[in-house]
Every structure is written in structure tokens, then in C-alpha cells.
Amino acid sequence: MTHDQEEIIVFRQFENAIDASIAKSKLDAYGVPCFLTEENITNLYPGQHYLPFRVRLHVFKRDVAQAEDLLHESLLQVDHAELECPNCRSRNVQRDFPKRFSMKPLPALSLVLFGVLFPHKKVNHCLDCDNEF
Numbered sequence: 241m242t243h244d245q246e247e248i249i250v251f252r253q254f255e256n257a258i259d260a261s262i263a264k265s266k267l268d269a270y271g272v273p274c275f276l277t278e279e280n281i282t283n284l285y286p287g288q289h290y291l292p293f294r295v296r297l298h299v300f301k302r303d304v305a306q307a308e309d310l311l312h313e314s315l316l317q318v319d320h321a322e323l324e325c326p327n328c329r330s331r332n333v334q335r336d337f338p339k340r341f342s343m344k345p346l347p348a349l350s351l352v353l354f355g356v357l358f359p360h361k362k363v364n365h366c367l368d369c370d371n372e373f
Contacts, residue, residue: 247301252311253294257283260295263311267299272307274299325366325373332367339365339372 254260257279267274279295299307323333338361363372 248298249301249304250296251299251304251307252297254297255282255294256286257295260297263297266310267297267307270306270310272299272303272310274303274307323364325364325369325371327371327373328366328369330366330368334365334367335362336365338363 251274252260252263254263257276260276260279264274264276275298277296277298278293281293282295285291285293322331324331325333365372
């Protein structure tokens with residue numbers, strides 16, 4: 241390998257550590273070696289965009305093209321499957337709480353008060369035939 245391919249460059253600069261960590265995690269997941277610098281300094285002054293500190297994402301020069309391609313992808317996985325009602329085969333389906341929570345005051349109150357401590361299961365609801373599945 242030549243010296244140019246082993247050279248580490250600043251690939252991108254981010255204003256906050258969260259965006260930089262997301263980009264780094266995606267590159268790590270695809271096996272592109274990278275690291276961040278100056279993330280602690282930017283965490284000391286969050287929201288101060290006028291300061292010269294930026295979180296820097298570094299990669300090898302040889303990996304720049306692959307890193308560009310990976311960070312331009314919008315989704316890691318595309319799910320083409322759509323929900324279909326088993327009763328009427330409609331695709332007009334919505335995910336929501338069961339109907340029993342919508343009309344009666346006591347279950348609705350339990351939804352508000354105990355939804356965090358005792359999570360309620362959501363179901364798929366067909367908007368055409370009113371079927372829950």
C-alpha cells in the first residue's frame with residue numbers, strides 16, 4: 241500500500257456529537273475503520289454554533305468513496321411488505337390500541353395512568369371492515 245492510502249483524513253465535520261456518532265456507527269457497522277475527535281469539547285458547549293469546535297470524523301483515504309456511499313443511503317433496510325387485513329384483504333390498516341380502550345371511561349383512564357407501568361398491547365385495525373388483528 242502506498243503512503244497516500246494509509247493517510248488518515250478528516251472526512252466530515254459535525255456540529256454535535258450525536259450526528260457524528262450516528263455516522264460513525266453506520267461506518268463501523270459496514271466495516272469502515274473510523275474514529276471521532278473533539279467530541280468532548282463540543283459537548284462542553286452544546287448549541288454554540290459560532291464556536292470553532294466541530295466533531296471530526298476521520299477515515300483512511302482509501303475508504304473515502306465507500307464512506308460517501310454509505311452515508312448517502314437514506315435507509316439501511318427497505319421493507320416492501322405492507323399489512324393486509326386477513327378479513328377483507330384491504331391495505332387500509334392502522335396500528336392503534338384495541339377498541340376496548342376507546343369508548344369506556346375506565347379502560348381509557350387505565351390507559352392514561354398505567355400505560356407506562358403496564359404497557360398495553362397495540363393491534364392492527366382495518367379502517368374498511370373495522371376488523372382488529
